[in-house]
Amino acid sequence: MLANLAQLFRYRGLIQSLVVRELKARYRGSVLGFLWSFINPLLLLGVYWFIFTTILPNRTEGLQPYALFMLCGILPWTWFAASLTEASNSLIAGGNLIKKVLFPAEVLPIVSVLANMIHFLLPLPLVVALLVLFQRAPELPGLLWLPMVVLVQFVFTAGLALVLAALTVHFRDIRDILTNVLMLWFFSTPIIYFYKQPEITGSKLLIDLNPVAHLMISYQEILFLRGGFGHWKWLLALGVASIGVFLASYWLFDRLRDSYAEVV
Amino acid sequence: MTPAIELVNVSKAYRRYTGRQFATLKSALLQRSILRDLQPSEVFPALRDVSFTVPKGSTYGVIGRNGSGKSTALKVVAGITKPTSGTVRVDGRISALIELGAGFHPEISGRENVFINGIMLGLTRREIEQRFDEIVEFAELQEFIDAPVKTYSSGMYMRLGFAVAIHVDPDVLLVDEVLAVGDEGFTHKCLDKFAEFRRRGKTILIVTHSLAVVERFCDQALWLDRGHPGATGDPRRVVDAYLTAVEKGEDQLLADTSEKAVAAESSRLQPTGAAAGDAASPQNMFQAVEGRWGSREVEITDVALIDPTGERSFVFHSGEPMSVRLRVRAPSPTDDFVFGVSLFNADGVCCYGTNTYLENLEPEQLTGEAEVGFSIENLDLVEGTYKLDVAVHKRDGYPYDYHRLLYTFRVKSRTHDVGIYRPRHRWTFSPGVRFKSADQQSGSDKKTHDRS
Numbered sequence A: 001m002l003a004n005l006a007q008l009f010r011y012r013g014l015i016q017s018l019v020v021r022e023l024k025a026r027y028r029g030s031v032l033g034f035l036w037s038f039i040n041p042l043l044l045l046g047v048y049w050f051i052f053t054t055i056l057p058n059r060t061e062g063l064q065p066y067a068l069f070m071l072c073g074i075l076p077w078t079w080f081a082a083s084l085t086e087a088s089n090s091l092i093a094g095g096n097l098i099k100k101v102l103f104p105a106e107v108l109p110i111v112s113v114l115a116n117m118i119h120f121l122l123p124l125p126l127v128v129a130l131l132v133l134f135q136r137a138p139e140l141p142g143l144l145w146l147p148m149v150v151l152v153q154f155v156f157t158a159g160l161a162l163v164l165a166a167l168t169v170h171f172r173d174i175r176d177i178l179t180n181v182l183m184l185w186f187f188s189t190p191i192i193y194f195y196k197q198p199e200i201t202g203s204k205l206l207i208d209l210n211p212v213a214h215l216m217i218s219y220q221e222i223l224f225l226r227g228g229f230g231h232w233k234w235l236l237a238l239g240v241a242s243i244g245v246f247l248a249s250y251w252l253f254d255r256l257r258d259s260y261a262e263v264v
Numbered sequence B: 001m002t003p004a005i006e007l008v009n010v011s012k013a014y015r016r017y018t019g020r021q022f023a024t025l026k027s028a029l030l031q032r033s034i035l036r037d038l039q040p041s042e043v044f045p046a047l048r049d050v051s052f053t054v055p056k057g058s059t060y061g062v063i064g065r066n067g068s069g070k071s072t073a074l075k076v077v078a079g080i081t082k083p084t085s086g087t088v089r090v091d092g093r094i095s096a097l098i099e100l101g102a103g104f105h106p107e108i109s110g111r112e113n114v115f116i117n118g119i120m121l122g123l124t125r126r127e128i129e130q131r132f133d134e135i136v137e138f139a140e141l142q143e144f145i146d147a148p149v150k151t152y153s154s155g156m157y158m159r160l161g162f163a164v165a166i167h168v169d170p171d172v173l174l175v176d177e178v179l180a181v182g183d184e185g186f187t188h189k190c191l192d193k194f195a196e197f198r199r200r201g202k203t204i205l206i207v208t209h210s211l212a213v214v215e216r217f218c219d220q221a222l223w224l225d226r227g228h229p230g231a232t233g234d235p236r237r238v239v240d241a242y243l244t245a246v247e248k249g250e251d252q253l254l255a256d257t258s259e260k261a262v263a264a265e266s267s268r269l270q271p272t273g274a275a276a277g278d279a280a281s282p283q284n285m286f287q288a289v290e291g292r293w294g295s296r297e298v299e300i301t302d303v304a305l306i307d308p309t310g311e312r313s314f315v316f317h318s319g320e321p322m323s324v325r326l327r328v329r330a331p332s333p334t335d336d337f338v339f340g341v342s343l344f345n346a347d348g349v350c351c352y353g354t355n356t357y358l359e360n361l362e363p364e365q366l367t368g369e370a371e372v373g374f375s376i377e378n379l380d381l382v383e384g385t386y387k388l389d390v391a392v393h394k395r396d397g398y399p400y401d402y403h404r405l406l407y408t409f410r411v412k413s414r415t416h417d418v419g420i421y422r423p424r425h426r427w428t429f430s431p432g433v434r435f436k437s438a439d440q441q442s443g444s445d446k447k448t449h450d451r452s
Helices: A002-010 A012-027 A033-055 A066-093 A095-100 A107-121 A124-133 A146-170 A173-188 A204-208 A211-224 A232-255 A257-263 B025-030 B070-078 B110-120 B125-139 B154-166 B184-199 B211-217 B235-269
Strands: B005-016 B042-054 B059-063 B085-090 B094-097 B172-176 B203-207 B220-225 B228-233 B291-293 B299-306 B315-317 B322-334 B338-345 B350-355 B366-376 B384-393 B399-412
Touching (some): A002 A232, A012 A107, A012 B110, A066 A107, A066 A124, A066 A146, A066 A173, A066 A211, A107 A146, A124 A211, A146 A211, A146 A232, A232 A257, B005 B070, B042 B220, B042 B228, B059 B070, B059 B235, B070 B094, B070 B172, B110 B125, B110 B154, B154 B184, B172 B184, B184 B211, B203 B211, B211 B235, B220 B235, B299 B399, B322 B338, B338 B366
Parallel strands (some): B059 B220, B094 B172, B172 B203, B315 B399
Antiparallel strands (some): B005 B042, B220 B228, B338 B350, B384 B399
């Protein structure tokens, strides 16, 4: 297994070109091309702005403009959710490669996670610019933590992606289940609401046990909120746990490896 | 010297997961059978105890029927699947021409796909840059290399895939039935490329249905028969062993179809025997419609095709003897009867037809059980599938028993001449025209039967 992990490093060139291909292919044929990576978040912001100032105004103290607060959580969530959805289908979609070419299968789910990570990172400067514009400029010491949050999220997502990819080959039902699980997960994670909001009556334990909640809270504290990054202990704990998740997932993926070429 | 490829007692069993169609994750979880469901419920052996060695620099052919494990063998060598048991050793860089252009992304350009495909096949970016022009030129896609691959024709797609794979510059090249990727010109280019590989001392393992390629290119061959090694060694011998086995199989198949056709016709047309008057109107000889009709006052009870060894057979070699044996039964004696036989090819064209009346045999008497033989000394037909008509009728054409196109047989030939009839022939040349002697010629011509 460790030898395979090392091999994964050898394939970085391949991973890199596949990620680039993925990004190129995504906007090929559209007029605005890569600009969509920036336009999409802006449009999203517009939608939330409309809903949460006109239809369902949220005037929580310290969370204004509310739409911008939500965007800080929705972008990383989109990375997480889209990665898992794509990764779960990646081995089946890449069946041709697995069956016909000597190809390390784990590259495929990891490429899904990385491509979506780029999609998350590209509009990030734009978000920071918007924050500055609305006088919510992030504080510098907290901002230095941002790469760490991204790294933890990457390791955690990659781990889940590997397991989902491996199991979906055998149980295609997972693809359908996943959509709904992600929906539930989205609403139980403090993204469109703040975890300290008094209206939240749900158990605190539910949030504490939710790994993605800690990631989202980290993003919100670093980018939007004032008062420093107080959630770092949780983040580091999650980082250690994520490495464990990744290794366990990789082990499972590796064990089922020989079955992919036959079942896909 | 270590061999380039060595397989020792390699077996590969594919697992079949029966009933898995209905097994969902939920039910698997509920019944705690998730691990059990991931276990194979049935095993299909694709390769059984296969061993062979390919020395460095040689070309090795693998032949066999569909589903005989050829491609599995190739995948095992390529490392795409692992053998269930046994060991595989390959020395040197492998490139597998198994699925050309596997992994091409339709939306992006040919240029970008060449790079990604090359990296997948183990090249570095720089190596691809160095070979890029050569690859594009080989694929004959200079004008289209910057167009998205989805706009390519299937030929262009395959050519590009082939060009990339062949320019990986492997020590061991695995080829799976890809010679048919392009037009005639491109196929020649591929064969030239293989020849160049051979000259440079590279090893080639080729899986193909083209026996001519095996005989012409390979130093050694292996015939896989349902996962078993059927024969190994000299390509000519291996091809012969394979062809013999194929004939046996075809023979069985034709025997089964003929049996079924006769059975079906006999049961269907029994009642119309009485109304034979209708059927008496002579049918157009050249309109090939299967069937059986007639009054059955004289009945053909059995039709057998007999090969030179005296056995029933359905596969014959061009130029060799064949005989047709009819068993007939005439419950009441008759003095008006004609036996007829004709041969049709697969297009329904009558190749030959005759009967005893045309050959001036005056009937005198037929009673009870009898046997009629029709011996062809030399079956001078070209290769193909043929059908046989047999009939017994009155001199005026009133049918006793007509069996139209009910019997199928195959004529095999090592010469791929065309047409219907092969006249006995011989070529003569004046001294100015010289051909190489048989030993110097390629194998496919060498073993053809003497046609003089």
